[in-house]
Amino acid sequence: xxxEGLKIINKEHLTESTCVIVGTRPGIIKMSPIIKELSWRxxxxxxxxxGQHYSYEMDKKFFEDLxxxxxxxxxxxxxxxxxxxxxxxxxxxxxxxxxxKAKPRLVLVCGDANTNLAGALAARKLQIEVGHVxxxxxxxDWRMPEEHxxxxxxxxxxxxxxxxxxxxxxxxxxxxxxxxxxxxxTIVDALIQHIEIAERKSEIIKKLALRESDYVLITIxxxxxxxHLNTLNDIVEALKLVGHELGIPMIFPVHPRTKNxxxxxxxxxxxxxxxxxxxIEPVGYLDFILLIxxxxxxxxxxxxxxxxxxxxxVPCVTIRDNxxxxxxxxxxxxxxxxxxxxxxxxxxxISLEKQRNWPNPxxxxxxxxxxxxxxxxxxxxxxxxxxxxxx
Ligand code: UD1
Ligand code: UDP
Numbered sequence: 579x580x581x582e583g584l585k586i587i588n589k590e591h592l593t594e595s596t597c598v599i600v601g602t603r604p605g606i607i608k609m610s611p612i613i614k615e616l617s618w619r620x621x622x623x624x625x626x627x628x629g630q631h632y633s634y635e636m637d638k639k640f641f642e643d644l645x646x647x648x649x650x651x652x653x654x655x656x657x658x659x660x661x662x663x664x665x666x667x668x669x670x671x672x673x674x675x676x677x678x679k680a681k682p683r684l685v686l687v688c689g690d691a692n693t694n695l696a697g698a699l700a701a702r703k704l705q706i707e708v709g710h711v712x713x714x715x716x717x718x719d720w721r722m723p724e725e726h727x728x729x730x731x732x733x734x735x736x737x738x739x740x741x742x743x744x745x746x747x748x749x750x751x752x753x754x755x756x757x758x759x760x761x762x763x764t765i766v767d768a769l770i771q772h773i774e775i776a777e778r779k780s781e782i783i784k785k786l787a788l789r790e791s792d793y794v795l796i797t798i799x800x801x802x803x804x805x806h807l808n809t810l811n812d813i814v815e816a817l818k819l820v821g822h823e824l825g826i827p828m829i830f831p832v833h834p835r836t837k838n839x840x841x842x843x844x845x846x847x848x849x850x851x852x853x854x855x856x857x858i859e860p861v862g863y864l865d866f867i868l869l870i871x872x873x874x875x876x877x878x879x880x881x882x883x884x885x886x887x888x889x890x891x892v893p894c895v896t897i898r899d900n901x902x903x904x905x906x907x908x909x910x911x912x913x914x915x916x917x918x919x920x921x922x923x924x925x926x927x928i929s930l931e932k933q934r935n936w937p938n939p940x941x942x943x944x945x946x947x948x949x950x951x952x953x954x955x956x957x958x959x960x961x962x963x964x965x966x967x968x969x
Contacts, residue, residue, distance in 0.1 A: 589705065591681060592681050592682065592683045592706065593622070593680070593681045593682060593683060594622050594683060595622040595623055595624060595680065595681075595682040595683065596616060596621065596622065596623040596624075596682055596683070596684045596685075596686060596953065597623070597624060597625075597626055597677065597680060597682035597684070597685045597686070597701075597706075598612060598613055598616070598623060598624070598625045598626070598686045599625075599626050599628065599673070599685060599686065599687045599688075599693065599694065599697035600625060600626070600627055600628070600649070600688075600693070601627055601628030601629060601630035601631060601669070601691065601693030601694075601697075602630050602631045602636075602689075602691045602693055603631055603636050603637070603640060603860075604689060604691070604880075604881065604882045605687075605688050605689055605691060605693060605694065606631075606637070606640040606641065606644070606646070607640060607644065607765070607768055607863060607882065608688045608689060608711065608712060608763075608764045608765055608768065608882070609625075609686070609688050609711070609764070610640075610644040610646055610764075610768055611764045611767035611768050611771065611945070611946035612686065612688075612711065612764060612946045612949055612950065613625060613646055613647075614646075614946070615946040615947055615949075615950045616950055617647075619950060619954070621950060621953070621954060624649075624650040624651070624680065624682075625646075625647070625649040625650060625651075626649060626650070626651040626652075626653075626673065626676055626677075626680075626697070627649035627651070627652045627653065628653050628656075628669045628672070628673065628693040628696060628697065629652065629653040629654055629655040629656050629669070629672075630656050630665070630669065630691060630692060630693045632655035632656070633834055635859055635860045635861070635862070636833075636834065636860060639862040639863075640862065640863055642862070643772075643862045643863040643864050644768070644772070644863060650680075651676045651679075651680065653668075653669060653672035653673070653676070654672070656668065656669070659838075662692060662723055665692050666692045666695055666696050667696075669692065669693060669696035669697075670696040670699055670700050673696055673697055673700040673701075674700040674703065674704065677700055677701060677704055677706060678704065682706060683706065683707065684706065684707045684708070684709060684737075684953065685697055685698065685700075685701035685706055685707070685708050685709070686708075686709045686710075686711060686949075687708065687709075687710060687711065687731060688710075688711035688712050688764070689711070689712050689724075689728075689881075690712075690715065690724035690725070690727045690728040690731070690881075691724070691727065692723070692727065694710075694727060694731055695726075695727040695730055695731055698710065698730075698731045698734055698735060699730075699734065702734045707736045707737070708731075708734060708735040708736055708737070708756075709735060709736065709737035709738075709739065709949070709953065710731050710732060710735040710737065710738050710739060710756075711739045711764060711949065712739065712741055712745075712763060712764070713728070713731070713732050713735065713738040713739055713740055713745065713749060713758075714732065714738065714740040714741075714742075714744075714745030714746055714747075714748045714749040714758070715728055715741075715745055715748070715881075715902040715903070716728065716729075716748045716902055717900050717901060717902040718900065719802075719899070719900050721802055722800075722801070722802060723801060724881075724902075725902075728902075729752070732749060732752060732754050732756075733752070733754055733755065735754075735756045736755075736756045736757065737756055737757060737759065737952065737953070738754060738756045738757065738758045738759065739759055739761045739945070739948075739949050739952075740758055740759065740760050740761065741761065741762055741763035741940060741941065741945070742760075742762075742763070742905050742939060742940065742963065743760065743963060744904060744905060746758055746760050759948070759949075759952055759958065759960070760960045760961055760962075761941070761945045761948040761949055761952075761960070761961055762940060762941020762942055762943075762944065762945035762948070762961040763885060763940040763941050763945055764941075764945045764946050764949075765882060765885050765886060765889070765940060765941075766889055766938065766940050766941040766942065766943045766945065767941070767943045767944065767945050767946050767947075768863075769867060769886060769889055769890070769943075770943040771943075772863060772864060772867060773867055773868075773871070773890075775864060776863075776864040776865070776867050776868045776871075777868065779864055780864045780865045780868045782861060782865035782868055782869055783868060783869075783872055786829060786856070786858075788827065788829070788872070790872040791872065791873070791874045792826065792827065792874060793826060793827040793828065793829055793872075793873055793874060794820065794824075794826055794827070794828045794829070794873065794874065794875050794876070794877055794926065795828075795829050795830075795869050795870060795873040795875075795876050795877070795878075796817070796828055796829065796830040796855075796876075796877045796878065797830070797831060797833065797876075797877075797878045797879070797880050797883055798813060798830075798833070798836050798878070798879050798897065799833035799835050799836050799879065799880065800879040800880075800898065801835075802898075803879050803897065803898070803917065804835060804836045804839040804840075805839060807843050809917050810839060810840070810843055810845060811843070811845065812917045812918065812919060813897060813917055814840075814845050814848055814849050814852075815919045816897070816917070816918075816919035816922040816923065817830075817849065817852050817855055818848075818852045818919075819919045819920070819922075819923050820877075820922070820923055820926060821852045821853045821854045821855055822853070823923055824923075824926070824927075825853075825854060826854065826874065827854050827856070828852075828854055828855040828856065829856050829858065829869065830855060830856065830857050830858070831858050831859065831860045831861050831866070831869075832857050832858070832859070832860065833860060834860075867886065867890070870883070870886050870887055870890050870892055871890050871892065873887075873892050874892075874893075874930060875892070875893050875894070875895060875926055875929045875930055876892055876893070876894045876895070877894075877895045877897060877922065877926065878894060878895075878896060878897070879896060879897050879898050881901075881902065881903060884896055884901060884903045884906050884912055885903055885906070885940055887906075887911060887912070888903075888905070888906040888909065888911040888912060888936070888938065888939070888940065889938045889940055891911070891934040891935070891936065892911075892934065893911060893912075893913075893929035893930070893932045893934065894906065894911055894912040894913070894929070895912075895913050895915050895922060895925040895926055895929055896912055896913065896914050896915060897915055897916065897917050897922060898914065898916070898917075899914070899916050900914065901914055905939035905940065906939070908939070909936040909937055909938075909939050910932070910936045911936050913925040913928060913929060937963075939963055941961055942961055944961070945961070948960075948961065
């Protein structure tokens with residue numbers, strides 16, 4: 579370690595600043611209310627971008643839509659197609675250098691992407707405190723890179739910001755060392771802050787010539803789905819079946835990973851020719867939340883989209899075998915359908931008949947406020963789902 583690095587191990591050399599680490603699309607969205615709250619309250623802070631996501635429509639578009647300042651530190655973009663170890667190692671080393679320069683007293687990471695593992699680990703090794711936003715989620719599916727990341731980050735963080743009572747229970751069950759705070763999920767804050775702006779500014783419904791409550795919105799990008807030919811093939815067959823049986827328009831903003839895989843596995847032409855299915859580039863946040871709001875049903879393997887559809891009272895069919903967002907299943911917004919085409923079609927049919935009146939289990943829109951209260955030592959009142967449901 580260099581001279582500067584040796585110095586930072588001494589806590590008195592750290593500044594008062596908080597470093598917010600982002601790098602992926604969901605991380606930028608979920609950190610945005612915290613970045614804003616820190617700035618409104620003039621708490622010294624800065625953003626560090628790891629470069630994991632870098633295409634305009636996966637990255638910069640979100641800084642524009644969410645009106646976020648440019649990150650103070652930005653690592654070079656990750657190499658496309660890099661392996662998990664390589665990607666995490668490059669970000670770890672890049673973040674470490676930046677933290678040695680900036681000397682924050684605390685690093686905040688959000689979620690389960692490699693960006694967050696690299697950020698939390700870099701801070702931990704430099705004796706900088708770590709706060710994990712959206713901690714305690716568990717799919718118990720040990721195939722998932724996200725599950726490894728979550729578990730490791732939770733065990734090396736001082737502050738564990740649990741979005742739901744279930745997440746808190748998971749953390750208690752895992753006997754984590756840090757302190758657990760039930761805050762709600764910042765995705766609710768982001769949605770509340772932007773849904774009216776989206777209604778005013780977004781023209782996506784008109785642009786795609788959609789009718790309200792008359793289309794299926796699809797997102798697929800999860801590694802265990804798109805990196806396996808047989809599974810991806812089943813998903814393409816499922817969309818074909820839905821197209822034939824329901825004759826309802828389907829909109830599919832395609833994640834770059836999924837586009838690559840569809841092409842590599844020679845499925846691109848087949849999916850392009852499914853009647854009623856429109857493949858589009860990933861869209862910005864304002865367009866996407868409006869697409870969710872007016873959809874008749876969502877078909878997804880995304881974590882954030884399971885939450886947002888639940889909050890906006892739109893039924894969701896999750897094309898995975900499990901979810902770390904069990905709250906959505908409990909309140910009745912989400913069906914875990916797997917990737918079998920007939921099961922997906924059945925789940926969509928059930929979803930189309932659903933009463934859309936379930937409660938929101940993810941928070942009251944004040945998660946960022948609570949997190950910044952905790953970090954500033956201000957009095958903190960936990961979010962309570964029970965009182966929320968009763969009121
Ligand atoms: C990552 C996260 C996943 C999260 C998802 C959000 C991990 C292990 N996975 O998956 O948990 O749900 O982000 O979207 O961290 N690519 C581009 N442009 C980009 C980003 C990616 O072209 O801006 C392509 C590249 O070929 C890249 C591939 O997509 O190699 C995969 O990207 P990567 O960030 O490694 O994983 P995601 O699938 O995006
Ligand atoms: N999203 C978006 N445009 C899209 C698809 C998704 O803005 O074309 C947003 C969505 O609103 C959600 C987030 O991206 O907040 C989810 O990210 P993603 O599905 O990539 O990752 P995950 O949540 O599964 O980690």
